[in-house]
Amino acid sequence: MPGSIRIGSIRGIPLFISPTWLIVFVLFLWSFAASYYPATYPGWTTQAYYAAGLITTVLFFASIIVHEVGHALIAERFGIHTRRITLLPIGGLAEIEREPEKPAQEFAVAIAGPLTSLLLGALFLGLSIALRPISVPFGGVTVYLGGANILLALFNLVPGFPMDGGRVLRAVVWGLTKSYTRGTRVAAGIGSLIAYGFIVVGIMLVFNGMIANGIILAFIGWFVLTSAQASVQQLTIQHELAGITVAQVMTREIPTVQVGETLTQVVNATFLAQNTRAAAVQLAGRFVGIVTLRDVMRTARDRWDWTDVEAVMVPETQLIVVHPDDPVLDAVERMGQGDVNQLPVVDDGHLVGVLSRSDVLRFMQRRASLRLPSAAGDDRTPPHAIARVPQ
Numbered sequence: 001m002p003g004s005i006r007i008g009s010i011r012g013i014p015l016f017i018s019p020t021w022l023i024v025f026v027l028f029l030w031s032f033a034a035s036y037y038p039a040t041y042p043g044w045t046t047q048a049y050y051a052a053g054l055i056t057t058v059l060f061f062a063s064i065i066v067h068e069v070g071h072a073l074i075a076e077r078f079g080i081h082t083r084r085i086t087l088l089p090i091g092g093l094a095e096i097e098r099e100p101e102k103p104a105q106e107f108a109v110a111i112a113g114p115l116t117s118l119l120l121g122a123l124f125l126g127l128s129i130a131l132r133p134i135s136v137p138f139g140g141v142t143v144y145l146g147g148a149n150i151l152l153a154l155f156n157l158v159p160g161f162p163m164d165g166g167r168v169l170r171a172v173v174w175g176l177t178k179s180y181t182r183g184t185r186v187a188a189g190i191g192s193l194i195a196y197g198f199i200v201v202g203i204m205l206v207f208n209g210m211i212a213n214g215i216i217l218a219f220i221g222w223f224v225l226t227s228a229q230a231s232v233q234q235l236t237i238q239h240e241l242a243g244i245t246v247a248q249v250m251t252r253e254i255p256t257v258q259v260g261e262t263l264t265q266v267v268n269a270t271f272l273a274q275n276t277r278a279a280a281v282q283l284a285g286r287f288v289g290i291v292t293l294r295d296v297m298r299t300a301r302d303r304w305d306w307t308d309v310e311a312v313m314v315p316e317t318q319l320i321v322v323h324p325d326d327p328v329l330d331a332v333e334r335m336g337q338g339d340v341n342q343l344p345v346v347d348d349g350h351l352v353g354v355l356s357r358s359d360v361l362r363f364m365q366r367r368a369s370l371r372l373p374s375a376a377g378d379d380r381t382p383p384h385a386i387a388r389v390p391q
């Protein structure tokens, strides 16, 4: 998450909070101190309400971190390192470096969070029984935290992928059918249905006056829905492109323009005449940069007649380049990281092609229309790619 603040680390795993979470922290504190505790336990002092509110809020979010640490510790047992844990407004996120390779491992990693929350809930409820005779406020705080952790566990067990319950469901379907793809599709399908349910119920709550709860529920529904769709899309792309190299997909005929041409010349003689959005820029036969339609559009049209292409191109030294033998999946990921639509393909200092997003799309469409099976033969394990796993 961009802009996250590092607040420490647990067993070598860096811990971050998103700045938006601070707003949620204040809202929680305020609703405990001004609403929940005064309504449930009349007669305390204002300071006591705020102290109880603060302790409850801090321990509630600490409980979410403990839930994420539960996932991380089990993942570590299978040799999967957790990159970071981030506290977001709608919960926690443990980013593990890769997906578990076996259904049993995914099952264990997914169930570890809710089990941790259940244990924590039982612990707080036990404490509340012990503390209530000594201090009513501490009894009140612990009984709330006990209930909240048990609710957290149950909510996470709802089988909507990518929530914990959805991952448990995927692991079960994956284990039964021996197909990772089918497991993901089933879990994401049920996840989408549940997400629509959340959104509908959330909207109904809003119209019935429970505005905050309704908005939170609808927002979680929207989050589950987009995550479920994105994970299926990502999986499809990974399967279609597994084992394919850049050379198999790239465009070999590259339109070239020369240093010294004006933007008007480049647009008319190359972009429009050759129906392209990008061209290699040469100087005395040597590749010096790439110019795209986007680079040209940054210059006002009335200056195109006298602006040299060299002034707007991205010079070779600043380009992300790929090798023809690189896996196309890596290249697509680099396009995403660099926020570019095409990458020059360079072999031994020579420009041999350009790989664009539309090349990749056309490649996938062609394979789909020919009904070619994907190169990824082994569907028993997840495709190897960097995984961002919300849990």
Ligand SMILES: [Zn+2]
Residues within 6 Å of the ligand: 067, 068, 071, 113, 114, 156, 164, 391
């Ligand atoms: Zn979880």
